[in-house]
Structures are given as structure tokens and as C-alpha cells.
Amino acid sequence: QVHLVESGGGLVPAGGSLRLSCVSSERTFSAYGMGWFRQAPGKEREFVATINWNGGSTYYADSVKGRFTISRDNVKNTLSLQMNSLKPEDTAVYYCAARRTSVGGRLGSEYDHWGQGTQVTVSS
Numbered sequence: 001q002v003h004l005v006e007s008g009g010g011l012v013p014a015g016g017s018l019r020l021s022c023v024s025s026e027r028t029f030s031a032y033g034m035g036w037f038r039q040a041p042g043k044e045r046e047f048v049a050t051i052n053w054n055g056g057s058t059y060y061a062d063s064v065k066g067r068f069t070i071s072r073d074n075v076k077n078t079l080s081l082q083m084n085s086l087k088p089e090d091t092a093v094y095y096c097a098a099r100r101t102s103v104g105g106r107l108g109s110e111y112d113h114w115g116q117g118t119q120v121t122v123s124s
Contacts, residue, residue, distance in 0.1 A: 002026040002113040004096050009118030016086050016122070022079040022096030022115055030054070030074040033104040035111060036081045038092035038120075048094070049081060050104030059104060064090075086122045093117040 003025035012018055026032065035050040049060045049070040058070050069082040079096050097111035105111065 002032075002098055004098060004113055004115035006094065006096050006115045006118040009094060009120045011121045011123065012086055013123050014086060014088055017082070017084045018086065018120060020081040020083065020094055020096075020118060020120070022081075024077045024079070024098065026077065026098070029077040029098075031100075031102060032098040033101050034070075034072060034079045035097045035099070035104055035106075036070060036079075036094060037097060037108055038090075038094045039117075040089075040092040043092075045095070045108055047106045047108070050106060051079070052104050053102035057104065059106065083120070086120075088122045088124045091120060091122050093119050 006022045008020040036048040037045050038048050039045040047061050051058045051070045055072050067085045071080045095117045096115045098113040099111045
């Protein structure tokens with residue numbers, strides 16, 4: 001069982017920045033495509049960003065493109081999400097996810113393992 005632990009969430013004013021991290025227990029972390037998703041209160045979970053096994057391919061939701069950057073460190077088994085120019089509508093619980101394939105994916109159903117989530121709150 002792959003264990004994923006997110007951290008880095010918090011309360012930040014609009015226009016601020018946060019960096020989320022997700023540490024994996026899986027020693028073959030580099031074999032997994034990874035993604036970030038988020039879920040706001042009363043809304044469905046939505047895709048944020050995804051990255052392939054070596055970081056060479058990334059894809060973002062239109063709502064975060066140009067503001068968020070996904071990256072990974074396969075030596076440290078860590079996935080990151082740098083979030084800049086945060087908006088109140090970015091407020092949500094953010095989840096990292098892993099899928100047993102080297103490519104990323106935009107659908108939650110494509111992922112096999114999920115973290116417990118970290119809360120991000122952006123004040124206006």
C-alpha cells in the first residue's frame with residue numbers, strides 16, 4: 001500500500017503563496033504518475049495538476065495555469081505544488097494522488113492511492 005502524506009497547507013491572504021508537499025512511502029515512487037486534486041466545501045473534487053514519472057510532462061487545469069507549478073523529486077520521493085497569486089476560489093482541501101503508470105492523468109478515477117489532504121484557505 002502506497003502511503004501519501006501532504007503538508008504545507010494553511011491560511012494565506014489573496015495574492016499570497018503556498019507550497020504544498022506530498023511525501024510517498026513507495027520506494028519506486030519514480031514509477032508513478034502523480035497528481036494534485038482539490039475539493040471545496042459543497043463541491044465535487046476537481047483536477048488541479050499532474051506530472052509524469054520524470055517531471056518531463058505536466059498538465060494544469062485552466063483555473064490554475066500560470067499560477068501553480070507541479071514538480072517532483074524522485075530521490076526524496078516528494079511531490080510539490082507551488083501556488084502563487086492565490087485567490088479565494090482556491091480555498092479547498094488539496095489531495096495528492098498516485099497512479100500505477102508512468103504518465104499523469106486528469107481523472108480522479110485513474111489514480112490508485114490518495115493522501116489524507118491538506119487544507120488551503122485564501123482570505124479575501
